[in-house]
Amino acid sequence: DQQVKQNSPSLSVQEGRISILNCDYTNSMFDYFLWYKKYPAEGPTFLISISSIKDKNEDGRFTVFLNKSAKHLSLHIVPSQPGDSAVYFCAATRTDSWGKLQFGAGTQVVVTP
Amino acid sequence: SQTIHQWPATLVQPVGSPLSLECTVEGTSNPNLYWYRQAAGRGLQLLFYSVGIGQISSEVPQNLSASRPQDRQFILSSKKLLLSDSGFYLCAWSVGGNPYEQYFGPGTRLTVT
Numbered sequence: 001d002q003q004v005k006q007n008s009p010s011l012s013v014q015e016g017r018i019s020i021l022n023c024d025y026t027n028s029m030f031d032y033f034l035w036y037k038k039y040p041a042e043g044p045t046f047l048i049s050i051s052s053i054k055d056k057n058e059d060g061r062f063t064v065f066l067n068k069s070a071k072h073l074s075l076h077i078v079p080s081q082p083g084d085s086a087v088y089f090c091a092a093t094r095t096d097s098w099g100k101l102q103f104g105a106g107t108q109v110v111v112t113p
Numbered sequence: 114s115q116t117i118h119q120w121p122a123t124l125v126q127p128v129g130s131p132l133s134l135e136c137t138v139e140g141t142s143n144p145n146l147y148w149y150r151q152a153a154g155r156g157l158q159l160l161f162y163s164v165g166i167g168q169i170s171s172e173v174p175q176n177l178s179a180s181r182p183q184d185r186q187f188i189l190s191s192k193k194l195l196l197s198d199s200g201f202y203l204c205a206w207s208v209g210g211n212p213y214e215q216y217f218g219p220g221t222r223l224t225v226t
């Protein structure tokens with residue numbers, strides 16, 4: 001049962017433009033959401049998170065938006081840089097669950113010159 | 114600063130052979146520890162998590178087991194590997210106060226032949 005879904009397996013964007021990655025979830029009990037970035041043959045690295053009490057969180061070029069009613073979150077990267085080329089995973093959890101994260105399948109982002 | 118080590122980086126094992134993957138964390142005390150598996154084309158699936166020495170919780174019934182013999186050591190084992198055990202195994206840690214922001218090791222690529 002996939003509770004976190006990333007329906008776009010890949011995304012290609014030009015350098016300098018905006019990258020928008022989408023994520024949907026089905027469990028209304030999730031109250032904390034995270035994005036991770038992963039390069040080939042490496043472990044994922046934490047990027048940004050958002051609590052369900054907020055609808056936006058910004059960290060430099062990365063902004064996460066949360067729409068609780070739609071059970072949808074998105075990650076915006078502005079401007080996109082070649083080093084942003086990686087797989088991005090969305091994750092969700094309940095804050096009473098000791099960090100048991102549910103991950104999406106990931107979106108491969110390719111930033112072209 | 115904290116670092117997490119996993120070994121080996123790659124492993125090829127025949128069906129029916131045993132498995133032992135080791136993970137150690139440096140620079141922190143009493144971390145939460147996690148084992149994840151990423152199968153081809155899938156997101157990360159939580160296998161086990163531990164909040165302290167000897168305390169292991171299993172998320173998915175399977176052919177694997179985990180142990181935490183020391184505070185910063187987490188071991189993933191199997192007595193007899195199956196073909197379906199192939200995948201990318203990741204160890205992660207987090208601090209007790211914020212178990213959701215997890216920090217991953219470099220991973221082990223396991224191929225069962």
